[in-house]
Amino acid sequence: MTATDTTVTSTTPRTAGTATAEALRAATAVVGPARARHHVDATGTALPLVRSANVSMARSRDVFGVLRPRTVAEARRVVQVFDRFPGACGLQAISTGHNWGLGSREPAHDDVVTLDLGDLTEIRALDVDRGWAVVEPGVTQGRLAARLAGTSRMLNVTNSASTTSVIGNALERGVGFRAQRTDDVLGLEVLLPDGELVRVGWWPDATRHTPVYPHGLGPGLADLFVQSDLGIVTAAAVRLLPRPQAQRVVRLRFTDAGLVEAMDAVRGWLVAGLVDAVPKVYDAAATNRYGGEAGAGEFVAHLCVDGTDRTIDTLVGLLVDEVRASGAFTEVSAYEEDRDLVDVDVAHNFAGDPSSNDAVFAKTFGTTPAGLDESGHGWLFFLPMVPMTGTDVAAAHRLKERIATETGVRFGSVVHVLSTDYADFVMSVRFTAADRDQVHAALDLAHELFAEAGFRPYRLDVDHAAWVDRLDPDPGARALLARLKTALDPRGTIAPNRYGVPAR
Numbered sequence: 180m181t182a183t184d185t186t187v188t189s190t191t192p193r194t195a196g197t198a199t200a201e202a203l204r205a206a207t208a209v210v211g212p213a214r215a216r217h218h219v220d221a222t223g224t225a226l227p228l229v230r231s232a233n234v235s236m237a238r239s240r241d242v243f244g245v246l247r248p249r250t251v252a253e254a255r256r257v258v259q260v261f262d263r264f265p266g267a268c269g270l271q272a273i274s275t276g277h278n279w280g281l282g283s284r285e286p287a288h289d290d291v292v293t294l295d296l297g298d299l300t301e302i303r304a305l306d307v308d309r310g311w312a313v314v315e316p317g318v319t320q321g322r323l324a325a326r327l328a329g330t331s332r333m334l335n336v337t338n339s340a341s342t343t344s345v346i347g348n349a350l351e352r353g354v355g356f357r358a359q360r361t362d363d364v365l366g367l368e369v370l371l372p373d374g375e376l377v378r379v380g381w382w383p384d385a386t387r388h389t390p391v392y393p394h395g396l397g398p399g400l401a402d403l404f405v406q407s408d409l410g411i412v413t414a415a416a417v418r419l420l421p422r423p424q425a426q427r428v429v430r431l432r433f434t435d436a437g438l439v440e441a442m443d444a445v446r447g448w449l450v451a452g453l454v455d456a457v458p459k460v461y462d463a464a465a466t467n468r469y470g471g472e473a474g475a476g477e478f479v480a481h482l483c484v485d486g487t488d489r490t491i492d493t494l495v496g497l498l499v500d501e502v503r504a505s506g507a508f509t510e511v512s513a514y515e516e517d518r519d520l521v522d523v524d525v526a527h528n529f530a531g532d533p534s535s536n537d538a539v540f541a542k543t544f545g546t547t548p549a550g551l552d553e554s555g556h557g558w559l560f561f562l563p564m565v566p567m568t569g570t571d572v573a574a575a576h577r578l579k580e581r582i583a584t585e586t587g588v589r590f591g592s593v594v595h596v597l598s599t600d601y602a603d604f605v606m607s608v609r610f611t612a613a614d615r616d617q618v619h620a621a622l623d624l625a626h627e628l629f630a631e632a633g634f635r636p637y638r639l640d641v642d643h644a645a646w647v648d649r650l651d652p653d654p655g656a657r658a659l660l661a662r663l664k665t666a667l668d669p670r671g672t673i674a675p676n677r678y679g680v681p682a683r
């Protein structure tokens with residue numbers, strides 16, 4: 180087959196199976212047979228691939244092919260091919276596909292062809308002085324963080340494996356130790372459904388230095404492609420954070436009786452500028468699961484303090500004084516002594532180094548991240564955003580306890596304090612295949628109870644994509660998104676994702 184086959188245009192109505200088979204045949208000519216996986220039967224109909232495992236034990240969808248381009252040019256030609264076969268399955272883009280806890284590589288709906296961008300691994304440009312990097316979807320947080328070691332900048336890293344994608348996580352609105360990852364997105368290079376390649380937001384100018392200001396002029400377009408099925412991202416300009424000269428982590432312990440007071444105190448220290456980055460508050464279940472130590476009903480908070488070599492002791496001292504004066508905490512330590520795996524891991528991540536996360540995976544699952552989906556372990560996330568007040572965080576904890584009482588399924592929780600006004604209330608549960616249905620029923624209940632309380636998730640797992648319509652406060656906003664999808668993708672070249680509205 181030659182490259183000219185990719186220009187074949189669909190002229191007659193076809194069934195999805197044959198149109199998909201023809202599109203796959205043409206796309207295989209683009210990426211090469213070694214980078215295309217699909218089955219076409221004797222009648223020329225594409226068949227779903229053998230179903231793959233995912234650690235969430237979410238329902239496996241019908242995926243009709245996987246295409247792994249090596250370059251943006253190849254990815255672009257694949258999109259153009261699928262745009263010419265309107266009856267074919269839509270494309271589902273993934274970066275490294277490690278969306279563990281939310282469905283991993285599974286698409287939200289059946290009948291897709293996966294466009295796996297994990298082999299686009301170029302760090303195209305990096306400017307440590309000015310604080311940005313341009314990366315492709317296969318660039319992992321471990322690799323970019325390692326490039327920055329010893330420099331004046333660092334990456335905002337997550338607690339997930341070092342092999343996870345910077346772009347995939349940011350597009351999912353993932354959460355790092357220093358900010359929500361979308362806050363790091365300066366600009367995006369996007370393939371539109373007709374194959375046009377556009378850049379939105381800030382992008383480096385090859386001839387002169389422009390301020391690294393993401394908003395530009397006019398409506399912001401980059402956010403249109405976050406949690407989005409309007410385009411496929413082939414590169415991103417991401418923010419690199421200034422590395423503080425000195426950093427310390429202050430660990431606090433408190434009991435559930437002091438939860439409201441403790442969370443209000445943490446908020447007050449954020450307001451006062453006494454703590455930096457994203458304060459993290461683990462309950463006992465999460466602490467013990469990730470390799471730390473906490474007694475029943477105990478919480479462990481990890482607060483980051485940034486400073487200079489001359490100021491850091493004073494700044495930590497001021498915070499410790501505040502902690503003691505509040506009376507809400509049973510223990511305070513500045514991490515010099517008694518370090519467990521969670522302490523070590525948190526300190527590394529606040530400093531932009533995700534390399535110890537794999538040890539947490541080994542402790543939590545007894546396996547490497549690479550083998551997680553096939554390991555037989557189960558793992559689910561539920562990710563509501565809650566108002567950042569002691570009362571609201573305590574209400575979220577009570578809902579979590581109610582789920583344990585009603586279903587027998589105990590989620591662990593980590594509160595990521597993203598701002599003085601909202602916090603990411605991460606609920607996770609490890610389970611076995613035997614408990615699968617019980618745990619998924621508990622997740623359904625979590626959706627019901629948290630939505631009723633007004634604590635809506637900011638990310639969805641593949642089995643709860645339908646919730647997006649129930650959760651949007653204004654149906655007009657969904658209708659607007661549907662109009663945008665129809666305008667940009669009239670032939671359904673990109674498959675509907677967990678957050679989108681199918682093209683009509």
Ligand SMILES: Cc1cc2nc3c(=O)[nH]c(=O)nc-3n(C[C@H](O)[C@H](O)[C@H](O)COP(=O)(O)OP(=O)(O)OC[C@H]3O[C@@H](n4cnc5c(N)ncnc54)[C@H](O)[C@@H]3O)c2cc1C
Nearest residue numbers: 273274275276277278337338339343344347348353354412
């Ligand atoms: C123990 C543990 C700890 C974790 N800690 C964290 C954490 O601290 N913070 C956190 O956020 N997550 C965490 N996770 C969840 C998850 O592993 C990460 O979010 C991970 O970064 C997502 O996988 P990925 O980077 O491979 O992205 P992908 O799976 O490749 O992408 C995620 C989604 O983004 C979209 N997408 C991806 N690439 C493109 C593209 N090129 N164009 C358009 N759309 C695209 C797709 O909808 C895709 O499903 C954790 C998981 C585990 C098991």
